[in-house]
Amino acid sequence: MHDDKRPLRDYAARHFGWQCSDDGRVATITLNRPEKKNPLTFESYAELRDLFRALVYASDVRCVVIQGAGGNFCSGGDVFEIIEPLTRMAAPQLLQFTRMTGDLVKAIKRAPQPVVAAIDGICAGAGAMVALAADLRLGTPRAKTAYLFTRVGLAGADMGACGLLPRVIGQGRATELLMSGRSMSAEEGAAWGFFNALHAPEALLPAAQAMARQLADGPWFAHTITKTMLNQEWAMGIEEMIESEAQAQALCMLTQDFKRAFDAFAAKQAPRFEGH
The missing domain is CATH 3.90.226.10 (2-enoyl-CoA Hydratase; Chain A, domain 1)
Structure with missing residues (x-):
């Protein structure tokens, strides 16, 4: 793309x-x-x-x-x-x-x-x-x-x-x-x-x-998802909220920031986020 x-x-x-x-x-x-x-x-x-x-x-x-x-x-x-x-x-x-x-x-x-x-x-x-x-x-x-x-x-x-x-x-x-x-x-x-x-x-x-x-300097991509969901969920019922957040969180789990955070935790270090 x-x-x-x-x-x-x-x-x-x-x-x-x-x-x-x-x-x-x-x-x-x-x-x-x-x-x-x-x-x-x-x-x-x-x-x-x-x-x-x-x-x-x-x-x-x-x-x-x-x-x-x-x-x-x-x-x-x-x-x-x-x-x-x-x-x-x-x-x-x-x-x-x-x-x-x-x-x-x-x-x-x-x-x-x-x-x-x-x-x-x-x-x-x-x-x-x-x-x-x-x-x-x-x-x-x-x-x-x-x-x-x-x-x-x-x-x-x-x-x-x-x-x-x-x-x-x-x-x-x-x-x-x-x-x-x-x-x-x-x-x-x-x-x-x-x-x-x-x-x-x-x-x-x-x-x-x-x-x-x-x-x-935090998990910037995740922050953008949080902002998006805060705005979108105003007009949603509980079923739509939970499903939308399930999809959003699964997407964030594909990012390198998620893996970096785990690796840093395992190494007892502070994570370094790159926003992708």
Whole structure:
């Protein structure tokens, strides 16, 4: 079969920062408009969507960290570059836009790489959805996460929020946040399972990159299967779940990582995973 994978370590981002570790395994995306708390634009939405779609074919990147610059994660869609133009669009253009924003969430979910969101300060609107789409979330005590769509007269049903948020924090809590538009504090987010852990602001990125490195150096192919099954099993009954996982695990047992792990255990050594 033709190998259609290619390295993305040297990808030249136009609307956000992109930096990879020396071996290319850990990539860090930085939303870098700190003067406005890193809002998204039409262009950054589209480029992020296209990048996460391209990550399906990356030969080097095994884990992605996404953060914001200047002490905030992302304030959502830029008020004057997105919100104001939307008020003048007709229905077909509005639907094209809302489908594009949802495509970003789908692309993050479909990318095989685990995605770790490092969330400091403001995390609102579309930014909160990018964080929710990530597989793991680390925050700081000053993180404030808000699904504030109702604050601009819209439904809380945006970019998959009504499906994703209840699965992470529970139906009742999600209903309150999506209808009130209030901020979820860092303490609430940690207690409710939104955050995997909280760190001091200066320790946030190192912690996120350390987690990403651990995942990238682990049984990477197996991690991609775990992510796939976590996403697929939402709509399955118990029979389908068990059978799907039986097939997935049997596939992982064919990898050299599985044999390496056994050989290392037998030799009383730490396994060295290669991801295939």
